[in-house]
Amino acid sequence: MINIEEQRVALSDIGEEMLNLCQSQVQHAFEAFTIFDTDLAEEVILKENRINALDLKIERDTDNFIALYNPVATDLRFALALLKINYNLERIGDQAYDIANHTIDLNQKLAPELIEKLQFKTMFKTLDSMFKDIVSAYTDENLKAARKVFKKDKVINEINNNTFNIVAEEVVKNPELIRQYLMALVVMKKFEKIGDLLKNISESIIYYIDAKVLKHKGKK
Template sequence: MKHTEQEMIHLKEEVKRMWQLVLSQLEKARQAFLTHDSDVAREVISREKRVDVYELKIESDCENYIALYSPVAVDLRLTLSLMKICNTLERIGDFAAGIALHVLDDDCQGIPDSLVEKLEMEQMFDVLQGMLSDCYVALENENTKLTGRILSRDNEVNAIYHTAPKVLSEFMAEHPEHIYCGLKLLLLIRKLERIGDHCSNIVEEIVFYVDAKVLKHSKNQNG
């Protein structure tokens, strides 16, 4: 096996490990939020530094790979895609930590579970975890057939997000004592919506690597 191939295998393995960590962070953030588990929330926050370390290491290794081996065609596309994907995974990790911080916010412990149900936040979490997992499978198998399904699920996340202001405004009108927390909850839902956008960005990088196509503008035109 060529040295360049060994280095690429090492790069891909690093990205896989980072991906698994971010998936775990998102799952634990979901668990902490839905069960009000402060211990799990603290675990998410404490592991955020590991996500940051992965991003810096992978970015550095990708830059070194390009500088040392001057990859072209598919190898160059893969290296560039891995750099962008690890950056995107780090952003998702940041949002997971933000969700965990919300759980630890002592000022917002009185929000009823019924409101969370009405906002469909558990469904939102489920869709996002599925999107991130499917992105992982698509990259692992170098298969872009999943991309349409992943992008359509982002539309599902957006639909839930767009109904949230109306639901929250009605709730806060009836419960003015929860206005502060209601606004913070809207910011939290915005974080979830952004995770969906980031999963779509990962899809774009996978399609760029595998099919040598750019989805960005065509995706925007489709909404």
């Protein structure tokens, strides 16, 4: 049987694979929706099976790690954090899958002015930056990178909060685009949810590195 350190490294590697795959899925889902690429949307849908398989493997391997090695202190915190990270990554994969399906259901290219006014590109760039911070925090145990995610999530929330009022005004001006605007509202909410899930992942990484559970901090 391999030692606990080797097993922990193996678990960390598969967690990083899951993280990179989910980042790619979100990127492709965004591209598919904003430029109306149904082939790319289909690719995202097909890769959902890979995410589900990795999710089950990480959960199974982490459970075995805890059962076989009876980890304590840092090793136990790592295992618990990885389970939470994996749970949130699987949900991110679900959001990307849904966006890809919405792309196919909409079956038309978004009007350029809609993409600009709803700040789709700004929202995605912020999400992509959050992913990069998460990767750095996870692979390098970088607390500073993990904490950057919280401020960036506020940008995502602000964009999403403004979306409804923008759509309400624009639908009156361009009623022929009502289907696009309604679908855009749904997809923007999906991106906002991805931001929340990335924030959850950041909390789990900080818990592992610094033994802090941030979600209870404000209750003290």
